[in-house]
Amino acid sequence: MRVAVIGGGRSSEHEVSLRSAASVAEGVAGAGHEVLPITVERSGTWVHGGDRLALEPAAGLLGADVAFPVLHGPFGEDGTVQGMLELLDVPYVGAGVLASALCMDKVIFKDLLGAAGVPQVAYAAVRESRWQADPDAVLAGLESLGLPVFVKPNRLGSSVGIGKATTAAELGEALSTAFEHDVLAIVEAFSPGIEVECSVMGLDDPEVSLPGEIVLAGADWYDYEAKYTPGAMELVVPARLSPIAAAELRRLAAETFVRIGCAGLARVDFFVEGDRVLVNELNTMPGFTLTSVYPKLWEATGLSFPALCDRLLAYAVRRFEAERVARAF
Structure with missing residues (x-):
């Protein structure tokens, strides 16, 4: 397939997105697909091969079969670019407009989980x-x-x-x-529990990776430097959890993914206090850098990075085709 890999963006996470997109482009190519790299500049301009792109509704995106928007933060992960890709009529990796917007808004996300009785910190x-x-x-x-x-x-x-x-x-x-x-x-x-993350992949019946425990090497908490500095964080897989907590964590990861209406992929973050599991956040487009947790957890579960990219592309096309049939345009 021809895959438009989109990186950069207008948010303060621009540089992280560029690194994630570079990794994804390598994985997509490794899976045997043709990569069409697109950079969203800080101004919001979309660029391919040095040329500014003119986007037209229903006209597709560079003839791509599917898009992989590896964008983090506002104007990328919040439903805005997802809405644009819907208008372009291009299948894309990741959650749709509503789920992307919900998960980007931490307060609304927690309000929804609270209404459903999902355990979380105050x-x-x-x-x-x-x-x-x-x-x-x-x-x-x-x-x-x-x-x-x-x-x-x-x-x-x-x-x-x-x-x-x-x-x-x-x-x-x-x-x-x-x-x-x-x-x-x-x-x-504050939660005194350990920080644990799970990678989720799929559609209505998602798969959940082995849980990974975040162990910091000197930092007081899991800040930007700890996330993106090599060696600043150790990922222990599987996380050191009781059988009760491990089962509950994976159940909540899949349940939260479906409850919010996610698609393709997500990383769900937790605090675990003994046997008590608290949902913290859900990230609809987690990092794909060399230090990022999402691909590392799938690798530990037995799925290589190119194979992971290939499956995410397949889920994007499957969802696109199913939704077009359901909407009967």
């Missing part, structure tokens, strides 16, 4: 306008979460803009940092 949303108007009231409202807490931009990934606060003063600083990236921040209670 959290609160804080708007920048409210913080600027009455910071003392905001801090008072967050006291029930205890300390430490983690503060995150609501719609960003790769640990960009995240801070850990152990005092009220640090909490204020962390909120200010988060607001540099988003007008809405989420403040999450």
Whole structure:
């Protein structure tokens, strides 16, 4: 197949996306497909072979059979590019418009899981306008979460803009940092559990990889440097869990994937406190760099990187064909 591999993007995760896209292009080529590399510049311009692309609804994308949008963060992983690919009428790897948007919005994602009774840490949303108007009231409202807490931009990934606060003063600083990236921040209670991640792949009946435990080499928490610096993090596979926790974690990974309406792939992140498993986040387009967890977990489960890319492409085409029949255009 001819595969348009899209990397870059307008978000602060531009560089991570370029590295992920380079890895995916190599894996797609290794699986025997033709790669059509596309870079989305920071300005939002789409470029192929040095030429600016003109995109036209229903006209496809460079004659590609399928697109692999390896884009992270806003304007890439949040449903916007997925909507564009729908208009172009091109099959694409990953979740559709709604699921992508839901998972990019941490507050909405947690609200949905909470409504379904899915276990997770306590959290609160804080708007920048409210913080600027009455910071003392905001801090008072967050006291029930205890300390430490983690503060995150609501719609960003790769640990960009995240801070850990152990005092009220640090909490204020962390909120200010988060607001540099988003007008809405989420403040999450601390979990003493271990961090465990699972890779998920499929459609209505997804497969779940072996769980991987995140072990940090010196860092206090799993920040941007720990994620993307070689040697800063050790991935222990399988994670050191009780049989009860391991079974519950894999069940929740598949259930959350289906509940949100994901397709193709996702990485589900957890905190595990003994036998208690808490869902933390779901990433619809996880990293594909040399240090990224998603492909490493599948490799540990017995699936090579080119084979993984090949299966993700097949799921994209299968979903596209099924949806076109169901919509009866």
